[in-house]
Amino acid sequence: MNSLTPLSSKLTSCQSMSRLRQLQACSIHSNVVKHNYGPATPQTMTGSLAANLMGHQNTTGVAARRMLSTSNKLSVTCQQLIMEEYGEPEKVVKMQSVELPSLKPGEVLIKMIATTINPSDINTIQGMYAVKPDLPCILGNEGVAEVIEVSSEGEKGPLQVGDWVIPVMNAYGTWRSHAIGTHDEFTKLPKGMDAAAAATLSVNPTTAYRMLKDFVKLEKGDLVIQNAGNSGVGRAVIQLCAHYGYKSINVVRDRPAIAELKKELMDMGATMVLTERELRVSRELRAMEKPPLALNCVSGKSATELIRLMRDGGVMVTYGGMARQPVTVPVGSLIFSDVRLVGYWQTRWSLNPANQEAKKEMLSDLCEFFKKGTMVVPPHKMVPHTDYMKALADAMPADGQVGCKQILTFN
Numbered sequence: 549m550n551s552l553t554p555l556s557s558k559l560t561s562c563q564s565m566s567r568l569r570q571l572q573a574c575s576i577h578s579n580v581v582k583h584n585y586g587p588a589t590p591q592t593m594t595g596s597l598a599a600n601l602m603g604h605q606n607t608t609g610v611a612a613r614r615m616l617s618t619s620n621k622l623s624v625t626c627q628q629l630i631m632e633e634y635g636e637p638e639k640v641v642k643m644q645s646v647e648l649p650s651l652k653p654g655e656v657l658i659k660m661i662a663t664t665i666n667p668s669d670i671n672t673i674q675g676m677y678a679v680k681p682d683l684p685c686i687l688g689n690e691g692v693a694e695v696i697e698v699s700s701e702g703e704k705g706p707l708q709v710g711d712w713v714i715p716v717m718n719a720y721g722t723w724r725s726h727a728i729g730t731h732d733e734f735t736k737l738p739k740g741m742d743a744a745a746a747a748t749l750s751v752n753p754t755t756a757y758r759m760l761k762d763f764v765k766l767e768k769g770d771l772v773i774q775n776a777g778n779s780g781v782g783r784a785v786i787q788l789c790a791h792y793g794y795k796s797i798n799v800v801r802d803r804p805a806i807a808e809l810k811k812e813l814m815d816m817g818a819t820m821v822l823t824e825r826e827l828r829v830s831r832e833l834r835a836m837e838k839p840p841l842a843l844n845c846v847s848g849k850s851a852t853e854l855i856r857l858m859r860d861g862g863v864m865v866t867y868g869g870m871a872r873q874p875v876t877v878p879v880g881s882l883i884f885s886d887v888r889l890v891g892y893w894q895t896r897w898s899l900n901p902a903n904q905e906a907k908k909e910m911l912s913d914l915c916e917f918f919k920k921g922t923m924v925v926p927p928h929k930m931v932p933h934t935d936y937m938k939a940l941a942d943a944m945p946a947d948g949q950v951g952c953k954q955i956l957t958f959n
Contacts, residue, residue: 623647624647624648624657624726625645625646625647625648626645626646626647626648626724626725626726626727627643627644627645627724627725627933627958628643628644628645628646628686628721628723628724628725629641629642629643629686629687629688629723629724629933629936630642630643630644630684630685630686630687631673631683631684631685631687632683632684633683634673634674634675634680634683635673635674635675636673636674637670637673637674637940637941637944638937638940638941640673641673641687641936641937641940643934643936648726648728649728651697651698651699651701651728652699652701652702653699653701653702653703654699654702654703654705654730654731655699655728655729655730656695656697656698656699656705656707656728656729656730656731656734657695657696657697657698657726657727657728658693658694658695658696658713658726658727658728658729658734659693659694659696659725659726659958660691660692660693660722660724660725660726660727660958661691661692661693661694661712661743661746661747661957661958662691662692662743662744662746662747662930662955662956662957662958663688663690663691663692663722663723663747663955663956663958664689664690664691664747664748664751664953664954664955664956665939665940665943665953665954665955665956666689666690666751666752666780666953667868667870667943668689668751669687669688669689669943670940670943670944672687673687679895681719685721686721686723686724687721687723688719688720688721688722688723688724689718689719689720689722689750689751690714690715690718690720690722690747690748690749690750690751691714691715691720691722691723691747691956692712692713692714692737692741692743692746692747692749693712693713693714693722693727693734694710694711694712694713695707695708695709695710695711695712695713695734696709697709705730705731705732706731706736707731707734707736711736711737712736712737712739712741712746713734713735713736713737714734714735714737714746714749714750715729715733715734715735715750716732716733716734716735717733717898717899718750718751718894718895718898718899719895720733723933723936723956725933725958735911737749737915738912738915738919740919741915741918741919742918742925743930743957744925744928744930744955745918745923745925747955748780748925748926748928748953748955749911749914749915749918751780751894752779752780752781752783752784752926753784753914753917753923754894754898754910754911754914755781755784755867755892755894756781756782756784756785756788757784757788757910757913757914758892758894758897758910759785759841759843759865759867759892760772760785760788760789760792760794760841762892763841763863763865763890763892764840764841764862764863766792766794766840766841768792768793768794769793769794769795770794770795770837770839770840770841771794771795771796771797771819771836771837771838771839771840771841772785772789772794772795772796772797772839772841772842772843773796773797773798773799773839773841773842773843773854773857773858774796774797774798774799774842774843774844774845774854775799775800775824775843775844775845775846775850775851775854776799776800776845776846776868776870777796777798777799777800777813777818777821778798778800778809778812778813779845780926780953781843781845781867781868782798782843782845783813783816783926784923785798785843786798786813786816786817786818787816787817787917787922787923787924788917788923789817789819790816790817790818791817791917791922791923795819795820795836796817796818796819796820797819797820797822797833797836797839798813798818798820798821798822799822799823799824799827799850799853799854800813800821800822800823800824801823801824802823802824802825806823809821816924820832820833824850824853827853827857828853833857834857837859838857838858838859838860838862839857839858839859839862840858840859840861840862840863841862841863841864841865842854842855842857842858842862842863842864842865843864843865843867844864844865844866844867844868844875845866845867845868845869845870846868846869846870846871847866847868847869847870847871847872847873847874847875848869848871848872848873848874848875848876849871849873849876850871851864851866851875851876852875852876852877852878855877855878855881855887856878856881858881858885858887859885860885860886860887861885861886861887861888862885862887862888863887863888863889863890864887864888864889864890865890865891865892866889866890866891866892867891867892867893867894875889877889925953926953927951927952927953928952928953928954928955929942929952929953929954929955930955930957931954931955931956931957932956932957932959933956933957933958936956939954939956940954942954
C-alpha cells in the first residue's frame, strides 16, 4: 500500500456533526455529550507520542507499532470543544469531557496531535458560514492525529498503531482530544511530516493546489493574480506558483509593517506584492502580460480591481468573501473581455467520489512539498487546547489582520 492512502471514497456530508454515524451516536443529557469519541489516559498512549509532540514530527518508534488489544483497553475520556448554539466564540464554545466505549470490530482510536483554527471555523461558530452544522456539534475542520489503538477483532484494516492520519472528511470535528472511527474514515500520512504541516494540510494547501490545477491550463511564465496574498491559501499559492514556474501578483491590505510583509512574501517566491492602492496605479503591473487566472478571497471592490486587469477569456475563481460584500463585475469585462467567474469550495470537491484518485495524488504531492521544504507552514503558534479561549481570541483580532495561525495541541 502507498504510504499515503485515502482509505475510502465513501463520503457523505461536510459538517462535523452531520455524518449519519455521529448524529445517531450523539445526544446531550444533563450537559454531557454522549457518543463514541474521546481521549486516552497516559497509559494508553504509545511510547512515541510524547516524543512526537515535543519534536512535532512523525517518527514512530517500536512502542507505537505495538497493537493494543480491546480486551486490555483502559478507560478513555475525551475532551472536546462543542457548541450548542450560534454566537461569538467566547460565549458559545465549551469544553466537555465524555467517556468513550470499547472499540468495535474494524474501529481505531486516534489521539489528536494538532488541529487548526481557521476563519471558516470562526464563521461557523458565529452562524455566518454558508453551511451550518446540526447542533450540538463538535467543532474543528482539520487536524492530524496518531492511531493509538486498533481493534483486534474483525477483519484487519490498513491502519496500525503509530500511524499519523488526517480525516478523509472535511469538518470532521477535530477540536477534541480523541475520536473513534473506522479505518476508511482516515487517510494515512507518510512518515517524516511536521506536526504543524500535517495539521494544516487539508484546507489551505489543497484549495491553492486545486485552483491552480483545475480552471486554467497554465504555462510556465503565466501570471496569476490574487488578493489576500498573505492568507494561508495565498501563501500556498505563492509557493506553488514558484514551484511550477508561474508568476504571482499578490495583493495585500496596507499596514504599518507592510515592508516586512512584502519582503517575507517575496522571499517565499512572490513575483510582486502590492497594496490595494498600489494595485490601482502600478505601471509596472500594467506593463506585464495580463493574467489568465485570478483568485479572489476578498470580494467587493478588491475583486472588481482583479477583474479589470485580467486577460481576455480569463477566469476569476472566488473561494471567499472576507469583505462580506458581493462581487461586482464591470459589464465590459463580461461582454468585451469574456471574463469568466466561477466559485470553488474545497469541501464540495473532496466529497465527490470521482475525485478520490486525484485527491490521493494531491495529498501525496503536498506532503512531499512540505517534507522537502518546497512549501512551509504559514506563521503559526502551537497552543495547548486547554487555552482554547485565548487561541480563539487571537484567531480573530479586532483589526481583522490575523498575523499568526492558531494551532491547538493535545498533549
